[in-house]
Amino acid sequence: MALIRQETRPSEMLMPRTWGPMSLFESMNRLLDETFGDLARPFVNPASSIPCNLYETDEALVLEMAAAGLNPQDLEVSLEGNKLTIRGQAGTTPEGVRRYYLQEIPQGSFIRSFILPVAVEGDSVKAEFKNGILRLQMPKVVEARAKRIPVQMS
Numbered sequence: 001m002a003l004i005r006q007e008t009r010p011s012e013m014l015m016p017r018t019w020g021p022m023s024l025f026e027s028m029n030r031l032l033d034e035t036f037g038d039l040a041r042p043f044v045n046p047a048s049s050i051p052c053n054l055y056e057t058d059e060a061l062v063l064e065m066a067a068a069g070l071n072p073q074d075l076e077v078s079l080e081g082n083k084l085t086i087r088g089q090a091g092t093t094p095e096g097v098r099r100y101y102l103q104e105i106p107q108g109s110f111i112r113s114f115i116l117p118v119a120v121e122g123d124s125v126k127a128e129f130k131n132g133i134l135r136l137q138m139p140k141v142v143e144a145r146a147k148r149i150p151v152q153m154s
Contacts, residue, residue, distance in 0.1 A: 050106055054114060058146045061120055061138040068132035075134060077127055082116045118144040
């Protein structure tokens with residue numbers, strides 16, 4: 001049996017093979033999971049596991065939060081200046097003793113705060129809860145909206 005040495009560049013050892021905005025975090029989570037296993041899981045913030053999308057259209061900012069298993073009355077949404085805060089109560093308190101082998105569904109209270117990148121009209125924000133998705137439609141102030149400037153021939 002012959003030993004074959006595989007040459008790797010130092011950058012390949014440090015960087016993940018596929019690069020993306022979250023790849024470094026995924027690599028760190030994988031490293032912590034492999035190192036500490038279940039010991040590190042109690043320290044994970046349950047709010048960070050509730051997925052959200054925040055995007056901009058010409059007229060508004062839109063936030064979508066996957067809130068499966070929640071009821072609209074379990075959510076509290078507030079806007080103070082450019083800080084949007086969503087509070088809620090996920091899941092119910094289980095009865096009896098449970099020994100989880102896997103627990104990915106968030107339980108307990110959570111809070112998520114977002115600093116909005118543009119100013120919005122606070123009085124015109126609309127919140128809709130449909131099919132487990134909380135959707136906030138936040139119209140931008142007139143000054144923050146995209147303006148089309150016609151190009152004239154001279």
